[in-house]
Amino acid sequence: MKCSFFFFLLFTYNLSEGQKYMFQINDFKAFSDNVNLDGSAIIAGERLRLTADKPRQSGACWYSAKKIDFTGGFETEFTFLISSDSSKMMPGDGFAFVIQAQSPDITGGIGDDIGYKEIPYGVALEFDTKDDNEGSRNHINLSFYSPETKTYRRYATVHEIPEITDGHSHFTRIIYRDGRLQVYLDSYLFPVLSVKLDVAEKINSPDHTAWLGFTASTSDQHSYQDLLSWSIKELEVAPKDIAADSVAVKETGTIEVKSRKLTISVWDYNTIDGDIISLKLGPDWLITNYQLTGDKYVIQTTLIGFAQDLILYAHNVGMVPPNTAAISVYDGLSTQRVSLESNLESSEAIKIAFTGDREN
Structure with a gap:
């Protein structure tokens, strides 16, 4: 699927509870101070080129x-x-998204190493474009890394994926949550890969932190391997004082959106009386333990699947119960506004459904 990007954004939500770190790059040249390049990687215009066609x-x-x-x-x-x-020329050899805790200044070998196999204690998702006795030349x-053998162990391979060497841009979304890693390729509906994996153990990171990046390589087969955009968002930890499974949720209606890229704003439209809330979309906590004010709290998120419930949870009951919040959802075309209420026993929700012209 061909994708176009029109702007550059940088979000650094990192300092207080209810806020998480996020960045988004649509122009690597404008963001060059925050990426380390090694080996053949260069910034070519607005894109990041991991390998040249050499x-x-x-x-x-x-x-x-x-x-x-x-x-x-x-x-x-x-x-x-x-x-x-x-x-x-047949393309080769491929690139990988890599999670590791060693250093932001490291790379591996050429050819089938895909630029990462000399990096210890890593987890890598390969986008392989050469068949080295692997069953196909187009697979993920x-x-x-296995410390016992000091080599990388293949954990899961998927051959039934779109043709990634067709000269068109492709997008990938990777979600790691609750010990499960899911990979979406050219689609937000169904993952092409979903596996249980303890990333912290595999990369030897007791504090659950990691360097994230990309590696790539060529051999006698070669190609340009370019990144056009990249975003990362840390996910919220579930609030400890809310047992979501025991709170009654009432769905109050449906918002239909034409785009999956959403801007959600939340604020207290009534008496400012100390309401503390959390907001959850599907399986993801968008904000936690946030005290509502009259100012809008703005969240960038992506709608996965056909539809998800946006649920308002209460951590307390303000001076004027129940807790009330105004919520607006902007899909790039129009803004829709609703109000939700919650207390300690029950929560209201609104369903957000994707109704775009082309499902992906």
Whole structure:
């Protein structure tokens, strides 16, 4: 699927409870101070080029502003393009999204190493474009480092994926939550891969922090391997004082949206009386333990699947019960507003349903 991006944004929600760290890059040149490049990786215009269309290269790019805290999980989305100057040359060898706790200045070998297999204690999702006795030349593969053998172990491989060397851009979304890693490729509906994996154990990171980035390589087969955009968001840890399964949830209606990229705002439209709330969309806590004010709290999020419930939970009951919140949902075309109420025993919710012209 071809994707277009029109703006550059940087979010750094990192300092207080109810706020999590997030960044989004649509122009790597404007963001060059916060990425470390190694080996053959360069910034070419607005894109990040992991390898040129040349033989025997190895490159890496790491987000270097900070280690990502994945205690509550993380989600990352990126758009990539694999292309070649020659229609006769088979592409190779591939690139990988890599999670590791060693250093933001490291890369591995060429060829089938995909630029990461010399990095100890890593988890890598390969986008492989060369068949090295693996069953196909177009597949994804999840691997992790084994300290016993000091090599990477193949954990899961998927061959039934879109053709990623067709000269068009493709997007990937990776979600790690509650010990499960899910991979979406050119679709927000169903993951192409979903596996249980203890990332902290595999990368030897007791504090649940990691450097995130990309590696790539070529051999006698080669291609341009470019990143066009990249975003990462740390996910909220579930609030300890809310037993979501024991709170009665009442759905009050449905909001239909034409885009999956949503801006959700929440504020107290009534008496400002100390209401403390959490907001959950599907399985993800968007904000936690947040005291409502008359100012809008703005959240950027992505709608996964056909529809998800947006639920308002209460941590207390303000001076004028129940807790009330105004919520607006902007899909890039229009803004829709609703109000929700909650107390300690029950919560109201609104269903957000995707009704775009093309389901993806």
